[in-house]
Amino acid sequence: MRLAFSTLGLPGMPVPEVLRLASGAGFHGVELRAHPEEPVHPGLGLTERVEVVERFKDAGVQILCVAGYPKVAEGGEDAPVLAELRALLELARDLGAPYARVFPGGVDAGPAEGDATAVRRLRKGAAMATDLGVRVLLETHDSHRTGADAARVLRAVGHPGAGVLWDVLHTWLGGEDPETTHRMLAPYLGYVQVKDVASRSDSMPLPPGKGVLPLAQVMELLTRARDTAEGPDTSAGGGAADWLCWEYEKRWYPEVAELPALLPGVRDHLRGLLADAAQSRTGRRGVPRRTPR
Incomplete structure (x- = not known):
């Protein structure tokens, strides 16, 4: 499994600096915050987009996702949201990113209304995404923070061009254990976003492993899924x-x-969790695990 970090919390950091940090620390990719105040956003012209692509290519770093802010479950007219979504999807296509992130955002709508709005918009967004060769991912967040919430919407959308970004913190805060979340999201999973916190009441971010999030269990679930996945393409389900x-x-x-x-x-801790999960899986398949003498 490849590692990325997000620029969501790095306001205005120039692309060369992001790439220097990513390549220097051994990260394979970057999730780019696609907001107008950032260096990379949907308002970039073609020449600027080409320059970004070339910089990432030269650094050997992948643009994993352009993380945008269309709110697919929020009230109001569909047209502005869909226009914002299309611009985000076109940016992902031009940059070679496989994914574009959207939020639910429907905190002021009732569950039924929020679901219906999100399903309607994501059906259209998924078709646009497929035409552009990318995938739109609904992040588990705000009005749809749990796996059950996101799965309910994506099941109704019923289109492979729409999937889910599993933010482990939010599903945990929503009261789901990782196994339940993973089971719900398995058919739609794009990638997984991790962080750590001290407690449910203290959202101050901590480096992974310094808090209470069940990250080791998440790694076990993802490793098990990869072991049992059929075929080389694991990006769209299972x-x-x-x-x-x-x-x-x-x-x-x-x-x-x-x-x-x-x-x-962070790199070392995540690699360690993945290695431990892989070793645990190997042991359960009957291959002797090395034990100290």
Whole structure:
């Protein structure tokens, strides 16, 4: 499984600096915050888009996702949301990113209304995404924070061009255990976003492994899904995921340590969790595990 980090909490960091950090710390990809105040956003011209692609190519780093802000479950007219979504999908296509992230956002709508709005918009968005060669991912967040919430919408959408970005914190805060969440999201899973916190009442971000999120269990589930996935393409269902993305949130929590100091430890911890999960799976398949003498 490949590792990425998110620029969601890095306001205005220039692309060369992002790439220097990613390649220097051994991360394979980056989730780009696609907001007008960032260096990469849907308003970029063609020349600027080409330059971004070339910089990432030269650095050997993948653009995993352009994380945008269309709110597919929020009230109001469909046309502005769909126009925003199309611009985001076109940016993902031009940058070679396989995914574009959207939020539910329907916190003021009732569940039935929010679901109906999200399904209607995502059906159209999924068709656009497929035509453009990308996939739109609904993040488990706000009005649809649990696996059950997201799965309910995506099941009704019924289109492979729409999937889910599993934000482990939000499904956990929603009261789901990872096994339940993974079972719900397995048919739609794009990739997984991780972080850590001290408790349900303390949202201050901590480096993975320093808090209480059940990240080891998540790695076990993803490793099991990859072991049982059929065929080389695990990007569109079955609960397997090719990417694990750490979300860095200094933008909203200024007291968090600077990114360069955190990246090596985060990388090592996530790699360790994946290695432990793989070893555990190997042991359960009957291959003797090495034990100390």
